[in-house]
Amino acid sequence: MTIDATRAAGLARLADFVPRAGRAYAAERNHDRGPGDRANVSTLAPWVRHRLVTEREVVEAVLARHSPQAAEKFVQEVLWRTYWKGWLELRPSVWGRYWAGLEPVLAGLNADARSRYDDAIAGRTGIDGFDDWARELVETGYLHNHARMWFASIWLFTLRLPWQLGADLFLRHLLDGDPASNTLSWRWVAGLQTAGKTYLATADNIARYTDGRYRPRGLATEAIVPDDDPVPPAAPAPTPTPLPSGRVVLLLHEDDLHAESLLPAIAAAGAEVVAVAAPTAGERRSPVAATAEGPARFTAQALDDGRDRAARALAVPAIALDGLEASVIAAAAREHRATAVVTPYAPVGPTRDPLDRASADLATEGLPLATALREWDALAWPHATRGFFPFKERIPALLRTQRIGLDRG
Ligand SMILES: Cc1cc2nc3c(=O)[nH]c(=O)nc-3n(C[C@H](O)[C@H](O)[C@H](O)COP(=O)(O)OP(=O)(O)OC[C@H]3O[C@@H](n4cnc5c(N)ncnc54)[C@H](O)[C@@H]3O)c2cc1C
Incomplete structure (x- = not known):
């Protein structure tokens, strides 16, 4: 894919994807067909991450073409970004601790862990799939969402490496590397975001959603949640402040x-x-x-x-x-x-x-x-106090306030 970091290129990619953002996306999005075929996802994240194209514009374009029912899944995915941003905004110390912890976590690896870490980032663990994703990440700056989840799960539970170092690897290599989506997705896989809920990758799931390209052997069958400080209570969301004249x-x-x-x-x-x-x-x-x-x-x-x-x-x-x-x-x-x-x-x-x-x-x-402060953020972030489920209930009201998709009911 040509990577042109301009708004014009982002809008062109959006226009190209919009016809596929309805029921086809909901049915096909979980399949990672490999770097040569990304037609079932939008690959818009690098443009949206820098707001070369805004979340509002993406949702608006999709709802101008599809009914809210057909586009529900895609709209929800876009709103995950808004949710993670809001969640971190209400708990900035989670970012501060991650950042301050990176150096000591890296320095604290023992010789065994250091060699597992070096193998993981170089793509030479011998784990089917994982090594290809490690190379794809470095070579293309993109990984399919499902591959990100599998990679993070194997990193944490099979290779027993600290989540912070995996998040750091992703953030430095992804074109869409984003402090909120990345840190909190890694924490979610690790079981630190939703108490007691981890994401454990299985060979069957990987084989099914890579259309049989990979079936890794020897994956962890148990997810052990890493130690971490408790999640701090949510602080008040930012509110717009007067602009100067x-x-x-x-x-x-x-x-x-x-x-x-x-x-x-x-x-x-x-x-x-x-x-x-x-x-x-x-x-x-x-x-x-x-x-x-x-x-x-x-x-x-x-x-x-x-x-x-x-x-x-x-x-x-x-x-x-x-x-x-x-x-x-x-x-x-x-x-x-x-x-x-x-x-x-x-x-x-x-x-x-x-x-x-x-x-x-x-x-x-x-x-x-x-x-x-954008209206989109000011309206959505205060609702990122708990999990995504209660947040997602607010999406129709957010879109109504933003006058998006009203013509389709
Ligand atoms: C471990 C891990 C790390 C991740 N790190 C990042 C990151 O650094 N930056 C980043 O933008 N996303 C991250 N994601 C979320 C998600 O994987 C990507 O946003 C998505 O794969 C980007 O590809 P796409 O544009 O083709 O997505 P599509 O499937 O086409 O989705 C459309 C848009 O919705 C948004 N979106 C979709 N899924 C998510 C999600 N789970 N969380 C937040 N936004 C989402 C993105 O803006 C995306 O462009 C991470 C997920 C995991 C599991």
Whole structure:
């Protein structure tokens, strides 16, 4: 597949997939037919992860073509992303602990575990399927959802490796590597998200959904839940804060690159965007190793596309920033005589931390950094307090408030 990290390419992929997003998706989505045939899934995640194309747009396009009943499964899958984002947003310490724990977990591997880890990441465990998925991950930056589940389950319960190191491997190599979906999916497989519920891969299930390509032998028959701190109680969800008026620099980042849909709210506050800025590269996805080349390139191109597209739409200069430090942002704002900076709300993850630091430093210089929270997130995230089942009950109301799919009843 050609990987073009632009909104235009994401929209083209969406348009191509929409006819298959109804009952065909529900019936076929669980089959991993291998890297040569991904027609039964959308492969849209890298574009949606950076919001080159928004969840709202994906759901809207699908419901313009299919009835809510036919598209129910696909819409629910898209809403898993929103749910995981919301869940982590309400419990940021789960991310903080994961990140801070990576170095000690890696350093704490004994010689046996270290050799299992080295074999796993190099795809030389001898486990049928697993080794191919390890290579596919590194070579393509994509794995089918079911392969992600099997891989994580074998990593945890057969190879007895720490979930954090598997999550780190995925996050650094997936084009759609996402702090919330990835960390929480790994925790879900491990049995840390839903008390007592683990995901144990079986040879029969793998053989069935890979159409007989793989039937690994010797898989664990018991899932032992790793030790972990209890899940913290949910904090209140973020609420929209007032946006500034006057001359502002719009600061884009890798978590939200569809500025066009935020502009009406910015204009309504009385702000005039005088320049659009974005860093030239994504943030580090791991404290222990570099982001793989494919995702690093995808993110950098996505940032260019988001910044240049917004600057063109507004007919203002585009500024390529060397990072998200306060001094870099302040220099761009001063150059354009801006009195404030507006940025899309950055959810919990590697981008949020430098933005929080920059915000505090900029405030001391009298340059406010305001965040624009999307209505989609503001409406959905407060419901991510428990499991996906109660969250999913809220989807019809969310779509009604967003005026999506109403014409089809
Ligand atoms: C261990 C593990 C790690 C994962 N890590 C990531 C990750 O880093 N980034 C990521 O985007 N997804 C992750 N997922 C979720 C899911 O596997 C991918 O979103 C999906 O496979 C992407 O392929 P697609 O676009 O073809 O999906 P499709 O089946 O076409 O689904 C449509 C869209 O719905 C969303 N979606 C579908 N399934 C899920 C899900 N389970 N959770 C969240 N969103 C979903 C995605 O935006 C996807 O593009 C992970 C799942 C597991 C089990």
